[in-house]
Amino acid sequence: MAAIAAAEAGVRNIVLLEATAEPLHKVLISGGGRCNVTHACWDPRALVGHYPRGGQALRGPFSRFATGDAVAWFDAHGLELVEEADGRLFPRSNRSESVVATLRRAALQAGVQLHTGVALQQASPRAGSGFDLRLRGGQTMAADRLVLATGSHPSGRQLAAALGHGLVSPVPSLFTLALAGDPLLELAGVVMDPVELALHLPADPQAGGGGAEQCFRQRGPVLITHWGLSGPATLRLTAFAARALKAAGYRGELRLDWSGGQSQQDLDALFAEAKRVQAKRQLANWRPWPALSRRLWLALLQRHGLDPQQRWADLAKRHQQLLITALRDTRVAVTGRGPFGEEFVTAGGIPLGEVNLATMESRQHAGLYLAGELLDVDGVTGGFNFQHCWSSGWLAGQALATE
Numbered sequence: 001m002a003a004i005a006a007a008e009a010g011v012r013n014i015v016l017l018e019a020t021a022e023p024l025h026k027v028l029i030s031g032g033g034r035c036n037v038t039h040a041c042w043d044p045r046a047l048v049g050h051y052p053r054g055g056q057a058l059r060g061p062f063s064r065f066a067t068g069d070a071v072a073w074f075d076a077h078g079l080e081l082v083e084e085a086d087g088r089l090f091p092r093s094n095r096s097e098s099v100v101a102t103l104r105r106a107a108l109q110a111g112v113q114l115h116t117g118v119a120l121q122q123a124s125p126r127a128g129s130g131f132d133l134r135l136r137g138g139q140t141m142a143a144d145r146l147v148l149a150t151g152s153h154p155s156g157r158q159l160a161a162a163l164g165h166g167l168v169s170p171v172p173s174l175f176t177l178a179l180a181g182d183p184l185l186e187l188a189g190v191v192m193d194p195v196e197l198a199l200h201l202p203a204d205p206q207a208g209g210g211g212a213e214q215c216f217r218q219r220g221p222v223l224i225t226h227w228g229l230s231g232p233a234t235l236r237l238t239a240f241a242a243r244a245l246k247a248a249g250y251r252g253e254l255r256l257d258w259s260g261g262q263s264q265q266d267l268d269a270l271f272a273e274a275k276r277v278q279a280k281r282q283l284a285n286w287r288p289w290p291a292l293s294r295r296l297w298l299a300l301l302q303r304h305g306l307d308p309q310q311r312w313a314d315l316a317k318r319h320q321q322l323l324i325t326a327l328r329d330t331r332v333a334v335t336g337r338g339p340f341g342e343e344f345v346t347a348g349g350i351p352l353g354e355v356n357l358a359t360m361e362s363r364q365h366a367g368l369y370l371a372g373e374l375l376d377v378d379g380v381t382g383g384f385n386f387q388h389c390w391s392s393g394w395l396a397g398q399a400l401a402t403e
Contacts, residue, residue: 005397176338
């Protein structure tokens with residue numbers, strides 16, 4: 001995006017160095033091969049709320065290039081994006097290859113020189129301005145200006161550090177939670193929406209003085225898996241709690257409100273109605289509300305020693321209260337991260353205070369620009385990480401053209 005934006009704005013002799021044999025591989029595999037290009041969150045003030053790291057600092061960049069600009073940009077380059085019910089935007093073809101082809105074609109037409117299998121190993125400032133570059137294999141080249149857009153790969157952080165930048169230590173973000181040995185795992189495959197999650201972690205040991213217990217909350221769809229919990233609400237939770245979870249060794253207590261935030265009075269009313277209207281039905285055959293998973297409901301009955309064949313009319317008040325408590329406050333022990341390394345995103349990178357976010361130019365070294373996940377910015381799932389890449393890349397490209 002940075003290379004295309006600069007070339008289309010009139011900059012010549014742009015060389016794009018790609019260390020791998022095939023560029024845009026992460027785009028290709030994203031979204032299950034569909035590529036969630038961005039998210040239908042049109043107001044920059046709301047958009048920044050989807051970034052656990054970055055937040056309000058991104059208001060400026062997004063005021064210049066946000067979701068609507070990205071959609072228009074891709075449309076102008078021949079790729080139509082389609083909004084799904086949950087706000088995610090995918091190419092109409094439903095194939096990530098379309099996104100890759102669009103970017104490759106735009107780069108070619110703009111005159112960007114793409115070199116694959118070429119890795120930058122060292123960038124040394126030249127006297128006055130510019131950089132001497134040493135490539136893998138010993139080749140050298142000179143550059144007037146340099147953009148680093150290396151994602152979460154350590155090479156980019158090393159290059160930036162050698163040019164005077166600090167580093168916010170990277171940790172995984174956007175991952176599932178493991179619940180080793182919990183009876184809940186027997187319900188693998190159950191989806192509930194909405195669920196309110198409250199993750200309780202020990203006080204940050206770096207805070208000193210004992211500190212207070214930390215609590216992170218999210219609400220949305222949850223999927224029970226063979227190892228623990230997944231789904232959008234879980235991923236959002238781990239994104240915002242990424243550093244605290246790391247500090248806690250990925251151990252803590254998770255409280256689940258399967259009712260999605262219904263009050264005690266709300267559930268009392270639902271149970272009272274069921275006892276009145278469905279008095280002769282068995283507990284197994286009628287749930288307090290239709291969206292409550294039948295498997296989860298039966299598991300809660302079993303956990304509290306209730307006979308599923310018991311009639312609703314015979315449900316004792318104390319048993320009713322046990323069930324309501326379980327529905328509103330199931331507590332499980334988090335024992336680690338999920339097993340498959342779903343963390344496609346890293347929390348950490350170059351501190352935003354070291355970058356002019358209006359241009360993405362380094363404050364440490366003139367002529368150096370930083371974009372994408374190399375920065376200490378990460379978003380939740382749903383296209384937000386790609387949106388930051390499009391925005392920061394476009395801003396860097398525009399800045400190259402105005403110098």
